[in-house]
Amino acid sequence: MFNLDVLFSVSNIILFMAIITRISGLFASAPIFSTYPIPQMAKIWLAALIAFILFPIVQYNTHFTVPNSVPALTLILFKEFLIGFAMGFCANIIFVGIELGANMFAVQMGLSADQALNPTSGGSSPVITQVYTYLAAMLFLALGAHQWLFAAIYNSFKTLPIGYSLTFSPELVGQIVTITSQMFGIGLGIALPIFGILFITDVLLGFTSKMMPQMNIFMVSMPLKIYLGLLLSLMFMRPMAEYMSVLIERFLTNIMLMF
Secondary structure (H helix, E strand, O other): OOOHHHHOOHHHHHHHHHHHHHHHHHHHHOOOOOOOOOOHHHHHHHHHHHHHHHHHHHHHHOOOOOOOOHHHHHHHHHHHHHHHHHHHHHHHHHHHHHHHHHHHHHHHHOOOOOEEEOOOOOOEEEHHHHHHHHHHHHHHHHOOHHHHHHHHHHHHHHHOOOOOOOOOOHHHHHHHHHHHHHHHHHHHHHHHHHHHHHHHHHHHHHHHHHHOOOOOHHHHHHHHHHHHHHHHHHHOHHHHHHHHHHHHHHHHHHHHHHO
16 A cells, blocks of 8 residues: 555655656757647646656655755756756757758748748748748657657756756766757758759849840849749758758757767
8 A cells, every 4th residue: 555645745746846847847948849839738747747657766766855945945946947948958959950041041032021920939930941840840750759858858867866966067068059059050951952052043143134134133033033942942852851850860869868
């Protein structure tokens, strides 16, 4: 028989609060969980379910000391939320880089004014950008990346146990900064093939306008660049999907090794 007094002791309740706070930090910044309009109650119950599953494992492997004051408890919960938020933030860099790159060639295509609500980022972005972010979201789920994040949360309770100490090693901080800096490299890798061809098209149209001044080059260039950009997007969709898959796997492997 279970002893309810032991099960619902102050120590166990606070430990459960710390676990669910770390998971909530992940949900607050992780891709899909933080960007798509998932009902808040669904996310709360999911976080509670994961915390319930992890609770006996964390309790067995962690020597947790109950805080003796409200400020100490607040510090512990803040630390747990920060750890989960950092993990989700690192994973979300992939989507930010993809959106940045797609925005670059969307502007070059002349679609910068074609703005619509983007559920993956919560803001407005061109429709062609949303195509790439939706593709990244489908690849994220198809690769089981959400399961990698849950595995990283599980491993983090071993490397960064629950307690008073808030020690982010210089190596961990350096890896987070390195991952953040890769956002621009991801954006350039997404944008360069299409952006480069559209840039060459602009140069050729400039030469054409000099050779034939009577031609209204602006009226010719706008539909031409949109048509060419859409055609190139379809041609490069498969290589882009393979490139995104490699990026997602690499990032999530690094996150699991970091935490």
